[in-house]
Amino acid sequence: MLRTLLKNTKVVNENSIFETDVLLDGDFIARIDANITADNAEVIDLNGDYLLPGVIDDQVHFREPGLTHKGTIATESRAALAGGITTFMEQPNTNPQTTTIEKLEEKFSIAGRDAYANYSFLFGGTNDNLEELKRLDKNACSGVKLFLGSSTGNMLVDDEAVLENIFRNTEMVISTHCEDEGTIRANMAKYQKIYGDAIPIALHPIIRSEEACYLSSSKAIALAKKTGARLHVFHLSTGIETELFTNAIPLEEKKITSEVCIHHLWFSDEDYAEKGTLIKWNPAVKTTTDREKLWEALLDDRIDVIATDHAPHTIEEKDNLYTKAPSGGPLVQHALLAMLQKEKEGKIGFEKLVEKMCHNPAKLFDIDRRGFIREGYYADLVQVNRDSQNVVKKSNILYKCGWSPFEGTTFESKVVRTFINGHLGYENGSFSSEKKAKRLTFNR
Incomplete structure (x- = not known):
C-alpha cells in the first residue's frame, strides 16, 4: 500500500x-x-x-450529461483538482435533469469513470417528483436541490403545496436557489419594453433584484421553520438577506444555514462596465454595499460556507445580447486562489478561510471523514x-x-x-x- x-x-x-x-x-x-x-x-x-484540507465545493454545474459542449465531469473536476478542490457536489439541472433515482445513478456511473475529484450529486426536486424523492435514501447523495427561481435548465418549483410536501418529506439537506420569479418577470417585462433584447448588462442586478432575493429567501426560511426541514440557502447576494441568518448557535446545531460564492465576494456592479456578460450570474452580482455586508456576515458566522457555483458556458454563448447570454461562469480552478488573495489583503484570516471552504461543508452535509486534517x-x-x-x-x-x-x-x-x-x-x-x-x- x-x-x-x-x-x-x-x-x-x-x-x-x-x-x-x-x-x-x-x-x-x-x-x-x-x-x-x-x-x-x-x-x-x-x-x-x-x-490545507482539500476544499469541498458544495455547488458546481459540470454540465454532464447533455450540455457537454460547455464542460464535462472529467474536464471540470480536473480543473478543480488543479485549484485545490478535492470534493465537489454537482447540481441537477443537466439534460436530462437529475430528478429520478435512475438518472442520479447514471451520473454516479459517469463520475466513477471520469472524475478527478471526489464526488456526489444533488437530487432535483420538481413540481411532480415527490414520490421519487420519498424513495431516495438519505445517504444516497449529498442532498436535495430546489430552484425557487428559474435558472439554466428550468426546474422551477412554484407549486406551494408541493414545496411544503418536499420540506416535510425529506431528512436530507434541502439546498435552495432563492429568487422570486414573479418579481423578476415583472422587472424583465418593464425593461424589455424599453430596450428589447439589448437591455444594458448594468440592469441585471435591478432585474434580478434585492427584493426578488429577499422575498424568496425569507419565504424558504419561514417554510423551513414551519416544517422543521433542514435548509441550506445557496449563493446569498444581498446584504438584507444576511439578516435572516444567525450566529447565535454553532453550525452543528443550525437547522438553517447559508452560503456565499466567490463572485459575490469579489465582483460588484461596478465591474459590469468592464466584464459585461462574463459576470452575468443568477443571482446577480450586486452593489459594493451588498458585497461588504456579505463579507461581514461571512466573518461573523451568519454565512457558513464559501462555494463557487461553477457554471461554464462557451464564450460564444456569453458574447450575446443581455436576454440571450446565459448566466454563470467557470470558477473552480481559481476559487481558492481568489480567497487566498483576500487573505493576503487582510480581508479574511487563513484559519477562517479553511473553516468556510473545508471544515464547514463537511459538517453541514455530514460527509464521512473529509474536510479536516x-x-x-x-x-x-x-x-x-x-x-x-x-x-x-x-x-x-x-x-x-x-x-x-x-x-x-x-x-x-x-x-x-x-x-x-x-x-x-x-x-x-x-x-x-x-x-x-x-x-x-x-x-x-
Missing part, C-alpha cells in the same frame, strides 16, 4: 497553524506529528509551504505556496470553455500539489494518469 511522508510543512486546520510532518498510508492520514520517520514511505519535502481521515490535502505570482491567462486556463472572469488577474499564491485519497493527483501543472476519486459517503 502506498505510503507518503510529507515533511517540512505548516498545517492550517481547526483554527490553528502549526509546523508538523504528515504521514499518509493508503487512502488515509496515518499520523500527524513532528519529526516522523517511516520505513517504506516516499518522502516529499514541502519546503515550508502551507498544507486528522488522523484516520481521508488524505485530501492541498499544498499552497504563498509567495508565487500566478497570472490567469488563456494558456493556463483548464476549463473546457477556455475562459475565466479572472483572466488578467495576478494571484500571489499557487497550488503546488493536490493529494486525493492519499494519492498525488496534481503537481505543478501535471496530473496523475490514475484517477483516485471516490464517491462520497455520509454519516446521517
Whole structure:
C-alpha cells in the first residue's frame, strides 16, 4: 500500500497553524506529528509551504450529461483538482435533469469513470417528483436541490403545496436557489419594453433584484421553520438577506444555514462596465454595499460556507445580447486562489478561510471523514505556496470553455500539489494518469 511522508510543512486546520510532518498510508492520514520517520514511505519535502484540507465545493454545474459542449465531469473536476478542490457536489439541472433515482445513478456511473475529484450529486426536486424523492435514501447523495427561481435548465418549483410536501418529506439537506420569479418577470417585462433584447448588462442586478432575493429567501426560511426541514440557502447576494441568518448557535446545531460564492465576494456592479456578460450570474452580482455586508456576515458566522457555483458556458454563448447570454461562469480552478488573495489583503484570516471552504461543508452535509486534517481521515490535502505570482491567462486556463472572469488577474499564491485519497493527483501543472476519486459517503 502506498505510503507518503510529507515533511517540512505548516498545517492550517481547526483554527490553528502549526509546523508538523504528515504521514499518509493508503487512502488515509496515518499520523500527524513532528519529526516522523517511516520505513517504506516516499518522502516529499514541502519546503515550508502551507498544507490545507482539500476544499469541498458544495455547488458546481459540470454540465454532464447533455450540455457537454460547455464542460464535462472529467474536464471540470480536473480543473478543480488543479485549484485545490478535492470534493465537489454537482447540481441537477443537466439534460436530462437529475430528478429520478435512475438518472442520479447514471451520473454516479459517469463520475466513477471520469472524475478527478471526489464526488456526489444533488437530487432535483420538481413540481411532480415527490414520490421519487420519498424513495431516495438519505445517504444516497449529498442532498436535495430546489430552484425557487428559474435558472439554466428550468426546474422551477412554484407549486406551494408541493414545496411544503418536499420540506416535510425529506431528512436530507434541502439546498435552495432563492429568487422570486414573479418579481423578476415583472422587472424583465418593464425593461424589455424599453430596450428589447439589448437591455444594458448594468440592469441585471435591478432585474434580478434585492427584493426578488429577499422575498424568496425569507419565504424558504419561514417554510423551513414551519416544517422543521433542514435548509441550506445557496449563493446569498444581498446584504438584507444576511439578516435572516444567525450566529447565535454553532453550525452543528443550525437547522438553517447559508452560503456565499466567490463572485459575490469579489465582483460588484461596478465591474459590469468592464466584464459585461462574463459576470452575468443568477443571482446577480450586486452593489459594493451588498458585497461588504456579505463579507461581514461571512466573518461573523451568519454565512457558513464559501462555494463557487461553477457554471461554464462557451464564450460564444456569453458574447450575446443581455436576454440571450446565459448566466454563470467557470470558477473552480481559481476559487481558492481568489480567497487566498483576500487573505493576503487582510480581508479574511487563513484559519477562517479553511473553516468556510473545508471544515464547514463537511459538517453541514455530514460527509464521512473529509474536510479536516486528522488522523484516520481521508488524505485530501492541498499544498499552497504563498509567495508565487500566478497570472490567469488563456494558456493556463483548464476549463473546457477556455475562459475565466479572472483572466488578467495576478494571484500571489499557487497550488503546488493536490493529494486525493492519499494519492498525488496534481503537481505543478501535471496530473496523475490514475484517477483516485471516490464517491462520497455520509454519516446521517
